């Protein structure tokens with residue numbers, strides 16, 4: 001098979017090395033003589049593997065003591081509800097910044113628990129920018145935001161200043177650049193963009209803020225229950241955690257988040273320079289807020305879409321179709337995507353212009 005340049009938005013590209021290691025563990029894990037898929041999550045080998053994954057997260061993101069690291073199920077989508085349930089007091093209210101589809105879904109779920117105050121929104125211009133200069137009321141129980149808007153291609157490059165606990169959906173840019181965990185009461189991320197395969201959700205939560213809602217929470221939706229159970233209150237997704245561990249080890253070996261950030265800046269710069277230079281295309285996000293993870297763009301002449309798609313296919317470039325809600329194209333450039341793949345894409349855009357321009 002020819003090498004495919006994988007620009008998929010999620011589930012998305014993982015390092016090639018990881019696939020080889022993961023397949024070995026399917027046949028035989030450690031020296032157990034058993035597949036990782038058939039052993040107890042309470043075996044010492046699996047417990048050690050989960051501990052190793054926690055240590056990698058702590059190290060790579062510089063997680064301070066007092067913040068617990070959990071591996072849960074239900075995706076980022078379950079966290080929309082669970083985060084509000086654990087942080088909104090009985091009769092209280094939560095603040096949200098609305099920057100697109102994912103934040104809107106978080107708002108919808110939080111409204112099932114209590115009052116939501118929309119602190120800022122970029123809906124007025126089709127979510128093409130990141131709101132700035134807003135004030136966060138100090139009577140809120142929390143402020144929730146989405147650090148990277150996977151669908152609209154915008155990203156917060158500055159952490160919002162908040163007088164109340166800050167909750168962040170970092171599903172699509174966690175581990176892609178430095179972030180201050182200490183500034184956040186809660187960070188969550190579905191693994192399937194920058195961390196591993198689908199099936200596990202990373203949660204980092206500041207323990208001292210929990211247990212203050214006045215509510216009797218369902219066990220599975222209570223962070224304190226999962227902290228006490230060390231992510232093994234029920235059977236955890238062992239294999240997705242293992243593949244995440246391999247991916248994080250790969251990242252650490254490369255030079256960690258600082259390496260990823262440098263590399264992601266270089267890829268984004270290469271892509272956006274071509275986008276701005278090329279007369280056939282136009283970007284959809286405000287320049288200063290352009291995401292380094294997901295670049296969204298359009299052909300000025302939509303009737304050329306089929307021709308462009310055919311060229312992409314011929315160059316083994318996959319996953320560039322825009323989200324069904326916004327159309328156009330989207331180049332997702334997560335950590336594991338090599339610079340060479342962005343070069344291949346830029347080459348195709350360039351030759352397409354020569355052909356049509």
Ligand SMILES: *Cc1c(COP(=O)(O)O)cnc(C)c1O
Pocket residue numbers: 010074075076077078102146148149150169170171172190191193
């Ligand atoms: C992909 C994505 C989600 C949804 O994640 P699931 O794990 O499918 O629930 C939520 N938020 C953001 C920012 C995403 O990119």
